[in-house]
Amino acid sequence: MKAITFLGAGRAYETTYIFNDGYEQTASFFGSALARFKPGLKMYVFVTQQAKDKNWPQFLASVEGHVANVQPVDIPDGRNDEELWKIFERVVDVVEPNESVVFDITHGFRSLPFLAFLSAAYVRTVKKANIESVYYGNYEARDLNTQQNRAPVIDLTRFVDLLDWIIGADHFMRFGDTQELTRLLKSKKIRISPDSLTASQESEQKQKNSTIYTTAKHLQNVSEALRVVRPTEAMDESYAVSTQLPQAVDLITVSARPFAMLSERIVANFAEIALDPENKQDPLQILQKEQALIEWYLKHHQIFQAVALEREWLISWVMVQIGLQSKLSDIQARESVEKALGQKNQQKQKKAQTQNPSAEMPDIDNVPKIDEIVDKYNELGELRNDLMHAGKRPRPFVASVVFEKAKKLGDYLTALPIDLSA
Numbered sequence: 453m454k455a456i457t458f459l460g461a462g463r464a465y466e467t468t469y470i471f472n473d474g475y476e477q478t479a480s481f482f483g484s485a486l487a488r489f490k491p492g493l494k495m496y497v498f499v500t501q502q503a504k505d506k507n508w509p510q511f512l513a514s515v516e517g518h519v520a521n522v523q524p525v526d527i528p529d530g531r532n533d534e535e536l537w538k539i540f541e542r543v544v545d546v547v548e549p550n551e552s553v554v555f556d557i558t559h560g561f562r563s564l565p566f567l568a569f570l571s572a573a574y575v576r577t578v579k580k581a582n583i584e585s586v587y588y589g590n591y592e593a594r595d596l597n598t599q600q601n602r603a604p605v606i607d608l609t610r611f612v613d614l615l616d617w618i619i620g621a622d623h624f625m626r627f628g629d630t631q632e633l634t635r636l637l638k639s640k641k642i643r644i645s646p647d648s649l650t651a652s653q654e655s656e657q658k659q660k661n662s663t664i665y666t667t668a669k670h671l672q673n674v675s676e677a678l679r680v681v682r683p684t685e686a687m688d689e690s691y692a693v694s695t696q697l698p699q700a701v702d703l704i705t706v707s708a709r710p711f712a713m714l715s716e717r718i719v720a721n722f723a724e725i726a727l728d729p730e731n732k733q734d735p736l737q738i739l740q741k742e743q744a745l746i747e748w749y750l751k752h753h754q755i756f757q758a759v760a761l762e763r764e765w766l767i768s769w770v771m772v773q774i775g776l777q778s779k780l781s782d783i784q785a786r787e788s789v790e791k792a793l794g795q796k797n798q799q800k801q802k803k804a805q806t807q808n809p810s811a812e813m814p815d816i817d818n819v820p821k822i823d824e825i826v827d828k829y830n831e832l833g834e835l836r837n838d839l840m841h842a843g844k845r846p847r848p849f850v851a852s853v854v855f856e857k858a859k860k861l862g863d864y865l866t867a868l869p870i871d872l873s874a
Contacts, residue, residue, distance in 0.1 A: 465480065555572045583609060629675060
């Protein structure tokens with residue numbers, strides 16, 4: 453395992469460092485205590501010239517025999533942006549892909565601890581390094597009631613995890629994608645020390661972990677349903693998330709506090725597209741929630757999904773207007789309305805003769821604003837085809853036009869009245 457530590461130029465005070473598990477080690481440099489706490493490390497010691505001149509010989513002697521090898525890495529003082537970037541690059545360069553690393557930021561001067569912390573986050577993401585621990589020997593918090601310096605060691609690894617939660621939160625808030633949040637949530641489990649585990653505690657622990665897993669599973673389901681445009685499933689899973697998540701927050705706080713802090717935003721996000729099971733057979737409620745879902749897709753920049761739903765929603769809306777609200781999922785009924793809309797469009801362009809309504813093509817002449825509706829249906833067909841064929845056709849829409857058209861059509865559809873009496 454590799455260790456990255458910093459050696460300062462200040463005076464070294466002999467200190468007993470106390471780790472979380474109760475292990476104690478007395479040393480003048482925290483890196484020396486770390487070498488004994490985790491013997492056999494490959495240690496890279498980042499030093500300025502001043503620190504190297506003043507403390508390097510003493511540090512080298514203190515770790516001898518406790519590390520696999522130790523190597524100084526020269527760094528500038530970090531007095532400006534250019535020097536800080538050099539330090540960052542040198543830290544990143546010593547870490548190989550997929551290896552395990554321990555970071556020690558105890559003796560970093562000025563902004564070095566912050567820079568080391570960001571370096572840890574960077575190699576974790578880019579090089580897939582396993583950040584075993586991030587340690588800080590908190591000399592300032594030493595026990596002042598004793599003559600011997602005794603200082604706690606703080607493990608900051610969880611705060612590197614926080615950066616993963618920030619990325620997950622960003623994906624969720626910008627794109628409505630809960631995939632990263634789901635992964636993080638599934639990786640967190642409530643643990644009780646085996647020494648103190650009773651039968652009742654074990655049962656309680658399993659129940660809590662089950663609740664957290666179930667919450668994560670609903671988030672995964674809703675994200676997948678939204679991604680592949682399954683509005684019914686998305687509305688069902690959104691309802692499960694918005695009703696069950698608040699009950700699980702107390703449990704989630706124990707093992708995944710950043711997620712719990714996001715819970716209100718998550719509930720609010722999915723509540724707007726959630727459909728109560730009692731209303732699942734109400735076509736007007738379905739249309740209303742799908743209107744909200746169109747807005748949701750557009751807000752989260754999911755244009756393919758928005759356009760696909762816009763076209764299907766308009767067909768459903770026409771079906772409700774002509775009394776086919778009980779057949780919204782009937783393929784033949786939907787196809788008959790599509791044919792009627794298509795023929796109406798051809799008639800407007802004088803490419804087809806007027807035909808009497810039939811079983812194959814119902815009468816849509818009395819649908820409110822039917823000429824406008826046909827125009828929008830035609831536009832949606834053009835836009836959907838352009839997207840589905842990846843622009844592989846004469847005069848394809850440029851990307852900015854795709855976004856603009858999807859937004860304008862979405863605004864038009866979501867403004868259409870749902871109530872039949874409107």
